[in-house]
Amino acid sequence: MKVNVHDPRGEELAQVLVRATAALAQVPSPRVDAELLAAHLLHGGSRSRLQHAALMGERLTPAQVAEYEALVARRASREPLQHITGCAPFYRLELSVGPGVFVPRPETELLVEEALKVLSARAESATGQLRIVDLCAGSGAIAAAVKSELPNAQVFAVELSEDAIPYARKNLEPLGVHLVQGDALTALTEQAGRFDAVLSNPPYIPPGNVPADPEAALHDPEMALYGGGADGMQMPTAIAARAYELLAPGGFFMMEHDDTQEGAVAELLARVGFERCYPVRDLNGRSRHSAGYKPAAAGS
Incomplete structure (x- = not known):
């Protein structure tokens, strides 16, 4: 996952998600996890807001992409998604979890x-x-x-x-x-x-x-x-x-x-x-x- 540092406008979120999904090919739900990680980082955990932002052409700075890449790498190593985000959905609740x-x-x-x-x-x-x-x-x-x-x-x-x-x-x-x-x-x-x-x-x-x-x-x-x-x-x-x-x-x-x-x-x-x-x-x-x-x- 390499960001195009020559584009002063940053890189499109949609493109970053495509690369993240490919990087997570070995996990059970690569696209879902890619979106949830991005939502955690960028949109307060809301996957729907994240999806809307991607459709609207939101762009990420190189620093944001680098931070996101680090999260994706952790998930690609099979660290639980819930450990990375610090929360797990359960029966209408969001619970705090971790190692x-x-x-x-x-x-x-x-x-x-x-x-x-x-x-x-x-x-x-x-x-x-x-x-x-x-x-x-x-x-x-x-x-x-x-x-x-x-x-x-x-x-x-x-x-x-x-x-x-x-x-x-x-x-x-x-x-x-x-x-x-x-x-x-x-x-x-x-x-x-x-x-x-x-x-x-x-x-x-x-x-x-x-x-x-x-x-x-x-x-x-x-x-x-x-x-x-x-x-x-x-x-x-x-x-x-x-x-x-x-x-x-x-x-x-x-x-x-x-x-x-x-x-x-x-x-x-x-x-x-x-x-x-x-x-x-x-x-x-x-x-x-x-x-x-x-x-x-x-x-x-």
Whole structure:
């Protein structure tokens, strides 16, 4: 990507985007990423404004092109786009992310959508304030999305990683979510049996299933990916048991998992004591989440 330094008017944005797209040929969405990087640098993150500016013949100075080239080179090396821009879209929100925190994925939005169906109905009939907790919160994506839709609920988020906590704090404090730095398996012990819902996207990847994308394999923290044990079920098993302890009778639990773990998770939830369990499938028909209820007659 070489700028034409002899043109005093600068170089057309449209031409710069064409070269950037070619430079990003090895990433999954080269043109989209080229535009998002340019929008981040030049137009406040607005891709539509960037596209309009390109159509209108906007020109860039050599300094702007050089700065943009540096961003494109980072993305070409498969550094996550979200690390470069410092933000990730998630369920109508823009979350702060970066090195050391798991970048939220679109499939987790399915968990939020299903949980909100259940919790919105419960909020309408509840006599008190709903109490919800996000275990293994990472950037706080689930807790932030739920709180943004249920502002009257009391929402907690538990995260252990010191690297992830600054991002979670930035995302959650403006919304009024209670962030707890600690182990998801031991935090909030004094509040066991008092939550209406426990939601979680725990580490669950089996050790042999290293993500194919370099962005995940090289940049997502391992503690947010691998669930432990030969099948990746060690952490999901512990989270399900902890969720049961934290829930009030009749409380709702939902957890993300690998699409190969549907049967194992169904057996796990039944063994722990959950009832009315069901899977939630993505658009390709793969089971990516499982949900269930603590029996209404169960003790805390």
